[in-house]
Amino acid sequence: MGSLGFTPSLIVVGISLVIGLVMVVVFRYTSDQKAIRVAKDHLKAHLLALRLFQDQIPVVLRSYGRILLATGRYLRLAFMPLLFVIVPLTFLIVQLDRYLGLTPLEAGHPFLVSARVADATTLNEASLQLPDGLVTTAPAVHVPAENEIVWRVVASREGDYEVNVQASAQTFSKRVVVGSGLPRLSPVRLRGRFWERLFYSAEAALPKNSLIEAISVQYPARDIAFAGFEWNWIWLFFVLSLAAGFLFKSILGIEI
Amino acid sequence: MKRHGTTSAERMRLLAWLAVLGVILLCPLRSHAYAGPGAGFAVLSSFWTLFVAFLYSVYAFFVWPFRQLFRLLRRRKAYGKAQIKRAVILGFDGMDPELTERFIAEGRLPNLAKLRDEGAFRKLRTTYPAISPVAWSTFMTGVNPGKHNIYDFLARDLSNYLPYLSSAEIKGPKRSLKIGKYTVPLGGPRIRGMRRGTPFWHWLGEAGIFCSVIRVPVTFPPEKFPGVLLSGMCVPDLKGSQGTFCLCTTRTSGDKFREGGVRVPVERDGSVFRSYVPGPEDPLTPGSGDELRVSFEINLDKTGTQARFIVDSQTFTLKVGDYSEWIPVKFKAGVGFSAHGICRFYLKELSSEVEVYVTPVNIDPGKPDLPISHPVTYSIYLAKLFGPYATLGLAEDTWALNEHVLDDDAFLAQCYANHDDRERMLFDALEKTQQGLCACVFDTTDRVQHMFWRYLDEDHPAARDVPRDQRPTVIQDLYARMDELIGRVMKQIDDKTLLMIVSDHGFKSFARCVNLNAWLHQNGYLALKSGKTESGDWFDDVDWSRTRAYTMGLNGLYLNLKGREREGIIEAGPDADELKDELRRKLDGLVDPASGRVGITGVFDCDAVYAGPYVDNAPDLIVGYGDGFRASWDSVMGKVTSLIFEDNLKAWSGDHCIDPRLVPGVLFCNRKIADEKPAIVDVAPTVLKLFGLALPGYLDGKPWSVATSITP
Known part of the structure; x- marks a missing residue:
């Protein structure tokens, strides 16, 4: 990987983009898109209800209960695709961690x-x-x-x-x-x-x-320089793949 | 054979997945903390939601004591003297007292019968004229039209004799930037409400009584008040009209629809058909007539029984006779300019020809480009809770049925789909308004009676070819359905809640059309240009220099008054009064020569029926047509024809724009009411009084004597 001249940060960016895209596509086909949209809309509705009916204490309390229920429903729906991706993605991340998680030892350093x-x-x-x-x-x-x-x-x-x-x-x-x-x-x-x-x-x-x-x-952990910060690759991957996911979900019209 | 539910193989597969998942979860690694954007989004979104809710809770916790104190101080004014905890007002537009009595007697309306027996049932005197925007404006303000300024759907522009919508004025943005041939709007459209007077829920809100108001007519643009309101009748579609449907067809036809719709060609490209939904005018080229469009594609399935639609990025499949759900459409006009609408597609025909009906493009309630609720978030809240819903004021497409673009069943399906949405809103509002006012108006009663009265009438010209024993019982079913709804509402309320069922007017048959402009022409009051025997729409060939009176809209008759109308010739004062008397004498009792029945049973002087600061905007005379008659379709549009009386052959076969004395509304209440002749103008003061508020002095209505408790 390194022999191709890519820096670790470029590699993480590339992997994050690809995985972000693949994951939202997988999410699209393994999730109940309509149910997720409805669950999210209900969440938003109950949040709006807090504001619209703020002087009606029973309504506000009911809305809080419904927010919790709707959050649970949304999490259940959103995590369903996780069943499909968690195994391959875990193994992929493990394999990437072999290359990106640690740095080789340095000559002259015990x-x-x-x-x-x-x-x-x-x-x-x-x-x-x-x-x-x-x-x-x-x-x-x-x-x-x-x-x-x-x-x-x-x-x-x-x-x-x-x-x-x-x-x-x-x-x-x-x-x-x-x-x-x-x-x-x-x-x-x-x-x-x-x-x-x-x-x-x-x-x-x-x-x-x-x-x-x-x-x-005992190999030392690898820090990757990106955007002025030193990152553990998994955190950088987390942020960048989320950003890529947001980007691709909007482009592809996928409900997440 | 596959069993219903999961098979053992599926169960095994699921167990294996769960086992793997369990192992991974039981042996956590740092990589497991994040398993892709899907999980990341889920965690972030749900965390965000709870975080927002938490933040709001903290804010509410600290603000709550102050709000409560403020509320208590305000509410003491109201609830301190209130006789009721809650008022629920269900408006059924056009519910007719005579039909209601008849159906009660037939045992079709058990809940209304119960209300009548345990509470009150009265005929409710309506307004002059008996038109929904006029009557509902009076309902909410408690004043006569001379004080709220609504006399019809349409008003006339004195400078050119052309009509405009009487309830709201929508103009382009105040400022714009001209760049070559393009005009870039700098700001949103300007909307001005034309209805005057203060709705009674404003007074309630000011006193700290929460109000939920849903789809009461003439509440567009929505006015600010302490409560929630969803605008009703008079909300325009995205084109700015009161509803323009679209018929996409492979058939070529030069015929234009009389009004309310446009024909759009469907282009065939192999097995794919392409067409478009016409939208609003391009805001970058105002006045050019260029419209924004959303293209769509229809792919026939191999069997030829259904078609797959692709609209923007959405796909759905329809069989012939199916409606789609509400489909969001986005009309784009260059970078940064777009209009959000929703519409439904109805597959009419799929043979050698393809025809698709598209509803008027409604303002998207989830992304409203114009304000359709107060606060703006209320329409969004309802859209998020129940999904998209019709926002157009006249959401039931009566024009499409009139023009035979929709058949009876398709029209009814549309009506009841809208009605179901409204019911959901009502029950949500009931749940949210345990104290205060909950008012909701249902339009279905009006639209269905307008379009299906022909089957109720013994000898309606629009249904003469339908044998009596084959006529559907649409109106009977409608009333039964509303009764069932009322029953469900009755189960939700307690004995401290006032339940009131009101309608703005009743209904009668509309079998014969009266072209009043033709009568005015033939009797020398309206003159056409030399050589003309008829005129086009909106007085196209009228010679105003010789015209003394004219009519447009449903009931208004106007004098061509000097100094008021652009080319007026009648002097205000004695001349005008004399002309009004003369017209009243001649028109009152006008007989239809074909049937021998009286076509006009009353002509009312505006000075006698109106009082207030806006009387000058009123028609000079209000024409009260007889039972079975109404202003002709042409007359309403300012057209002069040769025939004064003619049959009404349209599906629009029932009406109420007649002599108001013939079409009172209904009033049901779950408490006894002492007054024998209540009027719609009394509703506002009655509700204010029941909540213990002082009545503003300018109200025309008088509060009824309502029993303080429900009779067991």
């Missing part, structure tokens, strides 16, 4: 590699094997309460590395990316834990009989 083991007694047997270009800068730190061992590592140059964690006779690798651009990053490699793996990891699972439960690399 970072942490940690391994969590199933049994605390294994901690003393765990070791980290580093490829050429990566070195540890401090002795390993054992955290028995967490079943975890942490190494402080630094890269001397950019590259796509594989570090190996050895425990007893088992050795497991973990990808570490040092560099720039928008590479696909996986902050953790996990054993089992399907759902967590699905949402957080971009690497193959550790074997079921592995003594190691997880190997993590």
